[in-house]
Amino acid sequence: MGTGFAIRRRVLVAADQRNVDSVTAARRVAAHLTDVDVLMRTEDGHAPPGEDSPDAALVCDDIPLAEDLARRQVPVVFLSSSAVDPETWPDGVTVRCRHRPAWLPSLWDGVTGVGTMAPARLRRTRDRDGVLALVSLAGGSAAEARRYVGEVLRPVVDTWRRRWADEVLVVGDAHLDALADGLGGLDRTRVRSVAEIDVDDAHAKAGQLLATPTLTAATLAWARRAPVVLLPPANARQERLVAALADPWGTPAAVTAADLADAPTPGGLAVVTGSVALASDDLRGAQRVARQVRQVTFAPV
Structure with a gap:
């Protein structure tokens, strides 16, 4: 007979702290992982409680960490936000993808991107300064x-x-x-x-x-x-x-x-971007990656 309590899965989220695109991408995906316990790596790289045994991981551009987790049989979604050649991406991970907006077709030829990974909140505050x-x-x-x-x-x-x-x-x-x-x-x-x-x-x-x-x-x-x-x-x-x-x-x-x-x-x-058509990009790249993370997290063992 069940206890009535569901055990929440734990997902490690980590990024290359020396790359603003990696850190931002990790945070934007994590904002959509509301049905799991997110274990965020800290600024100084310290391991959060439970990192040694997560149910899955999202790793943004930290290749050594992704390879280490894969060797430990942790399902890993590896997300690249850099211009590094895919040949250097880690082996053994479950999913490999790249943050490439649909409106940048000429940056990484031959690589399928997830689309624009937009911030979770699109509106800015009314009173802005600085x-x-x-x-x-x-x-x-x-x-x-x-x-x-x-x-x-x-x-x-x-x-x-x-x-x-x-x-x-x-x-x-x-x-x-x-x-x-x-x-x-x-x-x-x-x-x-x-x-x-x-x-x-x-x-x-x-x-x-x-x-x-x-x-x-x-x-x-x-x-x-x-x-x-x-x-x-x-x-x-x-x-x-x-x-x-x-x-x-x-x-x-x-x-x-x-x-x-x-x-x-x-x-x-300033460069003003509002005049450019958005028909080719729905701004849901972070949600797509979050869905891939959920799939590997809840996949039957």
């Missing part, structure tokens, strides 16, 4: 990061905050020391890790989005019909994304400190 500067330095060296922050990012942030007196929240992924050191001494400027800041929530409350070219920034602008001011690419990966954005957006222009100095308002510098 600037969210989403800066990804993943994929580059420490020297490249310091050069980019010093030569590109600091002049832009400094000019922006002086011209429009905005608070600037800088959220980064890799090379956080280069960000903190390079932006040190600027008033009304805070630097935080993407592992500790919910980017979707921060964007909902921010007046403006300033960002290096990433899938996270592109999907925020696309899904929420919100303009984004693009920074110059920080590395070759971002240059490829900018080239791919030329199809749906037209070639997006990157801003410099000189552009900000001459602009009457920041809005005139």
Whole structure:
């Protein structure tokens, strides 16, 4: 005779903490896993209680972890949000998929994508202020990061905050020391890790989005019909994304400190995405991945 209590399944959700697209994708899928207990890996990589024996796992771009879980016979959905060749993806996982919006057909030829992984909440708050500067330095060296922050990012942030007196929240992924050191001494400027800041929530409350070219920034602008001011690419990966954005957006222009100095308002510098048709993408990529996670979680052993 049953006890009347159903045992909830446990799903480990983990991401490459050095990649804003990986962290954001993991959170967006997790928001739809309401019928399981989600075990989120912490900012410092510490294992949550129960990680040693989850019923299934969603792993975003953390290849060593995905392979380790697969060796332990844990069903794994591996989601890639990077431009890494699928030949390098982990073996032995149950499902492999890629975050590729339908409106970026030229970025990863021959790979089936899940569509746009939009934030769970599409609306932004009514009273928005400040600037969210989403800066990804993943994929580059420490020297490249310091050069980019010093030569590109600091002049832009400094000019922006002086011209429009905005608070600037800088959220980064890799090379956080280069960000903190390079932006040190600027008033009304805070630097935080993407592992500790919910980017979707921060964007909902921010007046403006300033960002290096990433899938996270592109999907925020696309899904929420919100303009984004693009920074110059920080590395070759971002240059490829900018080239791919030329199809749906037209070639997006990157801003410099000189552009900000001459602009009457920041809005005139933004890439506006609302005019692009959405017929080819229903914004349900996160739900699709969540459904795959449920399938492997509840599949009979």
